[in-house]
Amino acid sequence: MRVLLRTLSPLLGLALAAAGVLLVVEVVAAWVRPATGGLLVPWSTWQAALTELTWSDRPVIIVSICVAVLGLLLLLVALLARRHDVPLTAPTPEMTVATSPRVLARLVGRTVRESDDVAAATVSASARRIVVRAEGWPDAGGGYGELTATVRGRVSTLLDELPLARRPRVVVSTRGRKEPR
Known part of the structure; x- marks a missing residue:
């Protein structure tokens, strides 16, 4: 499990870093050209599509269930990847x-x-x-x-x-x- 966690952590970090870079690029593009709908991501099209959705629509429920399951899987991987040390008797009670x-x-x-x-x-x-x-x-x-x-x-x-x-x-x-x- 530790190998999986060591592989998964950098991948998630890179994905978050890429999302952050994308957000910075889009914000700078919106400051430079405010009239456009986005440089790399069509924000205005996405906004129009998302305003028609409610919390009880099927795509929203499916996406929320998938995100919850993915979060629980990541939590399970993190909990199972802890160190499994073998305890030894300590010379003093203050030591482990x-x-x-x-x-x-x-x-x-x-x-x-x-x-x-x-x-x-x-x-x-x-x-x-x-x-x-x-x-x-x-x-x-x-x-x-x-x-x-x-x-x-x-x-x-x-x-x-x-x-x-x-x-x-x-x-x-x-x-x-x-x-x-």
Whole structure:
């Protein structure tokens, strides 16, 4: 959502800037030549068409509904694009300490990949949940229970060392590598 907001904000800003420039051009043109109906925009034609409309006409209702829906969508995008920090325990009550989910995911991923049993791992993290998808080789019995236990143990040890305000739930899924060790 943050990417959408970062893309949408400059576009809306450019549209408002273009409307402002258009308004300035039209005002200057009206001062220089007051008798014309507008330089780029036919204001007098638009005014004649709009004076015939009332608030209960169908085009007015449709445009107002579209503007309201667009406004609600923009508000929803802005609310969902907030930062999702992972709170940490503060050394003093006057401080607020947090880290980003990306940093937590990188830290967990680096810890998981240090294991000899793990060939590759992807990690996604939030304040509530850490999801680890690890790839490794099967244990002596041909299963991946030992790999899952190893990964879960490493993540648990790391989370014990971190000063997290709330311990996230850990979800570990493992799968095997096809090539030999």
